[in-house]
Amino acid sequence: MSKQRSDKPRIKPFKGPAGGWGSVRSLAEILPRERIRPEVLGELLRQNKPDGFMCTSCAWPKPADHHPAEFCEEGAKATAWELTSYRTTPEFFEKHTLTALRGWKDYDLEQQGRLTHPLRYDPATDKYAACSWEEAFDAIGDALRPLDPKSVVFYASGRASLETSYMYALMARMYGNQNLPDSSNMCHESTSVGLKAAIGVPVGTTRLEDFELCDAIFFFGQNVGSNSPRMLHDLRAARKRGVEIITFNPLKERGLERFTDPQNPIEMVTLGETAISTQYHQVRAGGDIAAMTGIAKFLLEWDDAARAAGDPPVLDHAFIAQHTHDFDVFATAVRAAEWDEIEREAGLAKSALEEAARVYAKSKAVLGIYGMGLTQHVKGVDNVRMVVNLLLLRGNIGRPGAGPTPVRGHSNVQGQRTVGITEKTELAPVAKLKELYGFDPPTEKGLNTVESCRGIIDGSVKAFVGLGGNFLRAVPETGPMEEAWPRLEISVQIATKLNRNHLFPGKAGYLLPCLGRIEEDLQASGPQAVSIEDSTSCIHGSRGKAKPASPHLLSEPRIVAEIAKRITPPNPSVDWDGWVGTYARVRDAIEATYPEPFKDFNKKLFTPGGFWKGNKASERIWLTPSGKAEFFAPTTLSATGFADAANRFRLLTLRSNDQFNTTIYGYHDRFRGVRGTRDVLFVNAADMAEAGLHEGQIVALESDAGDNIHRRLGGLIVTPYDIPRGCLGAYYPEANVLIPVGHHAEESFVPAAKSVPVRICP
Incomplete structure (x- = not known):
């Protein structure tokens, strides 16, 4: 039984704010629990700083003008988790079969500490046993080469750097497929699809400085207090200057209610708080389309009345005429929506939606912030497009302090898509890869996460390579997936700690321990740095300096390169060993492949606050078929994809x-x-x-x-x-x-x- 688990669970309301002394106590508990060495505490002061390391948890931007301690409670936990003194050695696996370990909780598995040696699954004993790196790489190559490339999945977790991700995507395509699902498939792919269709880019249009320029924030389905607490500093600053924050979320999340800044001595001593949301609307799960339709309906009615009276319009008609398409189709659908259905589906009163609409109508620069509370629905893409609809009505895209602001999860999940981790040919630089490396990249669409799951269950997927993550635990249909997984010919997991996915190897299974982002990465040319993209499309350098958890660990780029050399045809244009020796050469390759966003990549790597890769929609250049931003008329007011029923x-x-x-x-x-x-x-x-x-x-x-x-x-x-x-x-x-x-x-x-x-x- 773990030290965290209680024989008598206790559940009672928490009355304090987000941040404050609760955060301090949480850190005071986890640091000694992970037996963090005193010298390691200094790493926290390097977190999210120029020439420091980028946090391994969320993707919230790293400011140029940073705080003395530029980390939050969750980020500090992630650092402690990586720099723990606990170790999961081969001796641990000598004592436990994988079948027995399947009865352990997720926390207890990872709490064993950092993996120290490459491991091979032994079906005869149902245990992992230590093996050499060469043995592991050769066996992986021997298993993957004979397989039909279409039957192999290369999954990538969002924590891998841009350098590793570029190499990984290139390896998969040179091997012969685009089966490149990643964390985005499980969280913000609805953003990538919805925004791309609506405004021509698959990412948000705003940057950190827009928080200083907005006069209202509309917040949908994102728990800032737990998932991206550093954003609370930006929300607090916005509230201090009078910005209204209108929140739509089914649960009352404390971070969107009240916040005490742990870095503000006065607030800490006086127990002062900042109220975050000025309105908090507890929308039903799946009711956001209805809520936004109600707001739009008020705006249209008020605009009609204003124009009839000769008053200033509510909508930005000049922007709509010049920059948008299908406004009339959208407006017709909104006018036709009935208030009783809007109220029922949203779970909100008409008066509540009117209150929110009045704030939007008077605001000149609005941020539309949202998270997986919008994207993880059957109509998740429609949810995203409704946020865009709302912003387009008053010209709130391509204006300082305004625009869609999706909040990503993993710290580089957006960046992986930028450098080629995608199953979609239209998002891959196929022609450029052929030009640079002289091979014919596959053009057949690859498998996404859901399709990979189906392939594993029905047996059409024969092998799985995982670059980090806990795929089997993160995906749906847990029972059939765990039952099917051992039928894979081989599974390969690149990881820092033991997790449940590792307890279900294929017929052959390898567990390859890698360096963490915070650890020093020494290669042929000396210490290396990597790069990360945040939620606002800014690129940051990251340099680890902590002592590695084990001398037997290899870096992620080295592991990818060694596998690539064994499963791809020899190619004189791809110097895997040279790239591993100097990661700057990988960044040169990224710049050659994507010359516009990555111009002078190596020179700009450690720009304070990151360097922005650019965004056409923020310039009101719409890369859509019509050449304009697209309004979208919803076909339903519910995002759930199923009907209400008795006892459902x-x-x-x-x-x-x-x-x-x-x-x-x-x-x-x-x-x-x-x-x-x-x-x-x-x-x-x-x-x-x-x-x-x-x-x-x-x-x-x-x-x-x-x-x-x-x-x-x-x-x-x-x-x-x-x-x-x-x-x-x-x-x-x-x-x-x-x-x-x-x-x-x-x-x-x-x-x-x-x-x-x-x-x-x-």
């Missing part, structure tokens, strides 16, 4: 503030008042009464997808919570077992984890 609930999967994605730092969720457990079901009190449930009762959830497949998650503690009626909350990734592989966003294939049809089974 909408399940939202949640992250605690003691985790980052699938990495679980502990069993506490301070902001929701949970200690000692993750087996919690958050339920509206009225729904509890109607269903005859009582607080503390143990229940199960079962899938209500209507596909006759039994999916069940048991042992959940019923907990009354301020959540809209008809909605439930449970923790990710544990609740992934309830998500059908076919329950995903249309067009983008993002698993629809924010509205899963379930029923409660007492």
Whole structure:
């Protein structure tokens, strides 16, 4: 039993703000728990600084004018997690079979510490055993070369650097496929599809300085307090100068309510707080299209009245005429929407939407910030396009202080797409790769995450190479995926710590431990630096200096290069060894492949605040078929993809503030008042009464997808919570077992984890 887990879980409301002394106490707990050496504490002062290292957790921008301590609670946890003194050695695996380890919790697996040696799975003993690097690389090459390239998946987690990602994508294409799913497939692919269709670029248009220029922020489906706490400094500063923040989110998240700045001595001593949201609207899960339609409906009505009276218009008609297409189609759909349906689907009163619309109507520069609360729905792409619709109505794209601002998760997940990690030919520099390296890159679309899952289940995928991450734990359809995984011919995992995916090797399985981003990376030309792209398309250099966890670790670029040399044809234009010896040469290759965004890449690498790669939509240049920004008329007011029915609930999967994605730092969720457990079901009190449930009762959830497949998650503690009626909350990734592989966003294939049809089974 771990030190974090309690025999008697305790759940009671948390009354404090985000940040403040709660953050300080959290750090005071995790640093000694990970046995952080005193000299390692200095690494925290290098975090997110010029010539320092980029945080390994979220992708929030790193400011040029930084704080003395430019890290948040979550970022410090990620650093402690990587620099822990615990080690998972070959001796650990001598004591435990993988079958036995499957009974361990996620936290307990990673808490064993950093992996120290390359490992080979031995089916005879059901254990990992140490092997040499050459043995591992040769065996991987021997297993992959005979396979049909179309049957092999190359997955990439969002933490890998631009250099590693470029090499990895090139390796896959030289091998013969574009089966390059990555973390984006599971979170913000709806952004990439929706924004690309609407404004011609697959990313947001704003930068950090826009927070200083906006006069209103509309916030949708993103838990800033747990997922990107450094953003709270920018939100706090905006509120101090009078910016209104209008929040739409099913749960009351503390970071969007109140914040105490841990770096402000006066606030810490006086227990002062800054109220973040000026309006907080608890929209139903999947109700954001309805809510935004209601706001747009008010704007159109007010504009009609203003023009009829000869008053200044509410909409920016000059912008709409010059820069947009299909406004009339969108306006017709909004006018036709009925208020009773809008209120029902949004779960909000007409008066609440009017209150939000009045703020938008009077604001001159609006940021539209959103997260996976919008993207992880069946109509996730429609959600994203509705944010764009709202911004286009008043010209809020291509204006200082305005524009769509998607908040990415992993610290380089956006950057991986930039340098070629994509299954889509139209996003890959196919012609340039042929010119530079003299081979014919594949043009057939590759497998995304959902398609990879289907291929693993039906047996058409024969091998899996994972560049970081915990794929098997992060994806939907957990049961069939775990059952199918051992049928793979080979699975290869590049990782820093043990996780559940590693406990399900293929017929052959290799676990390859790599250097972490914070550790010194010594190659032939000396210490190396890597690069990372943040949520606002700024590129940052990152230099690790900590002592590596083991002398047996290799860098990610070295591991990729060694595999590439064994599975791709010899190519005199690709010097894998030279690239590993000097990462600056990889950056030269990236610049040659993408000359416009990466001009003078090596010279600009450590620009304070990063260097911006540019964004045509921010210049009001629309790379769409019409040459204009596209309005989109929604066909439904619900993003869930399923109808309401008796005893059917909408399940939202949640992250605690003691985790980052699938990495679980502990069993506490301070902001929701949970200690000692993750087996919690958050339920509206009225729904509890109607269903005859009582607080503390143990229940199960079962899938209500209507596909006759039994999916069940048991042992959940019923907990009354301020959540809209008809909605439930449970923790990710544990609740992934309830998500059908076919329950995903249309067009983008993002698993629809924010509205899963379930029923409660007492």
